[in-house]
Amino acid sequence: MTTFTMKFQFPEQLTPAQARSTFYWTPHDTGSFTTRLRPRLGLFGPVKPANADLVRLAVLVYAADRSVARRANGASWSRRDLHLDVPVTEPAPWQATQARWEALLGFLSGDSWSLAFRRARLPAEPVSPYRYPGAERVVLLSGGADSAVGALLSQHELGSRRQLLFSHVGATNIAPLQRDIATRITALTGAADLPHQQLRFSRNSKQPGGHPFPDERSTRTRSLLFLALGLALASIEEIDLHIPENGFASLNLPLSADQRGSVSTRTTHPYFLDELSQVAAASEAHAPVTNPLAAMTKGEMFTRTGELIGAHAASEFLSSTHSCGHTGHRSHGYPVMSHCGVCFGCLLRRASFSASGITDRTTYLNETGDPNLAVYLRNNSMETALRGFLTRGVRPADLLSLTLPEHYPLAAAKALIERGTHELETLIR
Incomplete structure (x- = not known):
């Protein structure tokens, strides 16, 4: 079993054991991550504390997933045993839902997870004013065709009302594409105000001081971090979160009789989204998550886009996605x-x-x-x-x-x- 924890202050001297097992999310750019966001999520505004807890859990899951190679004995999808020591503000509700979180993470990544929740001692940080009052929903915009269609259809449905597009940036090359899609949606819908919040959050390749992390590239848990960040923003005014994905891919149908979960990530699987909403709410986090495209194939989504904005505009819009x-x-x-x-x-x-x-x-x-x-x-x-x-x-x-x-x-x-x-x-x- 491989064990990881998270701390908020970097030690004066980092030992090899600490470098292997501890992720440092500090109030300054001295830790294990590249991001402007700090552990209390003050950059977003007055986030509900349990939602900040959920983000810290998701960060730890994502970082651990990135840091333990799957390739063992020639198997590229070996099952790993991972234990996380998770800092939260109030451990009791998380401890009450621990088994459900462990099962949900296992469903998502195919690994065996065990969790321990401890009371966090979080460093102080400023809380910014919330910049998007009046938004009726948060829509995740990854840069892919599905999220682009979902954001377009959502804004068309809202008309003159406001939504907030949120993008997680892992690699910086996706950021311009996300901004371009948001600009296109504004033009295609005539939206007077379509705010778009981008946030870079990635685990560094090395710990401060030079100790390298292993780098597992198959991470199936990255989108959990995307969801948790989106819910943190949604928690400020208690609005819904939309994660658009075509329903066919979301079902994660096996490609062969001996494969399960082999077509795509399980992050938008109906069971995963339902259980995430329920177990996060039971942990006292704000967690209404919806996939508005769950009943549609990707081709049906493309057809609907053409009906809405015309075939030529749909061709340009959809072809601009990744x-x-x-x-x-x-x-x-x-x-x-x-x-x-x-x-x-x-x-x-x-x-x-x-x-x-x-x-x-x-x-x-x-x-x-x-x-x-x-x-x-x-x-x-x-x-x-x-x-x-x-x-x-x-x-x-x-x-x-x-x-x-x-x-x-x-x-x-x-x-x-x-x-x-x-x-x-x-x-x-």
């Missing part, structure tokens, strides 16, 4: 924000353009004909797995493995999956 799950093409001389064209995110994107009839203006690396990319693209391609998935079809055992919440009818999930697989078949035959 869906690729890989960044390794930068080592081959291509910008990190390029689209490989062969990962699951790219294949689903291409199929959605095809199914909706909207012109795809995206440049995909697999269409460049560059022979230097052949091995890279072949090693990262999901096309063979998807072709096998489509050939064998969805089996009853696949549906039974979905872990749906009680209110989600299996028939509705089956119908959604059938529509989603039909869209994939327009690209992969």
Whole structure:
């Protein structure tokens, strides 16, 4: 078992054991993270204390996930045993929900988690005035097509009323794209006031003093931090949080009979969002989380966008988003924000353009004909797995493995999956 904790003051001398097991989130830029945000979240405004606790839990989960390699004995998805010592303001409600948090984190990442909650001794920090009064909801804007469509449809629904777009910035190259999408939504909807809050938060590659962290790149828990930060903002005026994601990908259908949770992250899975809302509320945090696109395929989302703003504008808007799950093409001389064209995110994107009839203006690396990319693209391609998935079809055992919440009818999930697989078949035959 690997154990981690979080502290708020950097020691005068950091031992190797402390460097391996402790993340330092200090009031100054001397710790383990790159961010302007401090442990009390005063930058956001008067955040509800339990929501600041939730952010600290999510930061610790994310940092631990990044710092323990999965690749053991040749298995790239080995199950890890992780223990976290989590600082919170009032331990009692968190201790009462401990088992549920452990199970939820296991569902999200596929690991075994154990948690201990202790009373935090937090450093003082200034609390900024809240800058977005009157916003009716917070919408997470990642830079992907789904979040962009969700934010567009949400603003169209609100009309002249206000929403707040919130973006987590892990790598700085995504930040300009997020700002561009927010600007496009403002222009397309005629919104008089569409605030967009971006926040960079990433674990450093090294501890202060030079001790390097291991770097596991498969992090399935990063979006939990995105959700927790969004809920912290939403807690100030107790408004809802929207995390838009197409329902087909959210169901996380297995690509083969012996795989589970292999299509995409489980962060927007209906069970995960339901349980997160319930267990966070039981821990006294503000936690109404909704996926407004849960009943739609990605192709249906693209079609709805075309109906709303016109096919040409939809083509430009959707093509400006980013869906690729890989960044390794930068080592081959291509910008990190390029689209490989062969990962699951790219294949689903291409199929959605095809199914909706909207012109795809995206440049995909697999269409460049560059022979230097052949091995890279072949090693990262999901096309063979998807072709096998489509050939064998969805089996009853696949549906039974979905872990749906009680209110989600299996028939509705089956119908959604059938529509989603039909869209994939327009690209992969």
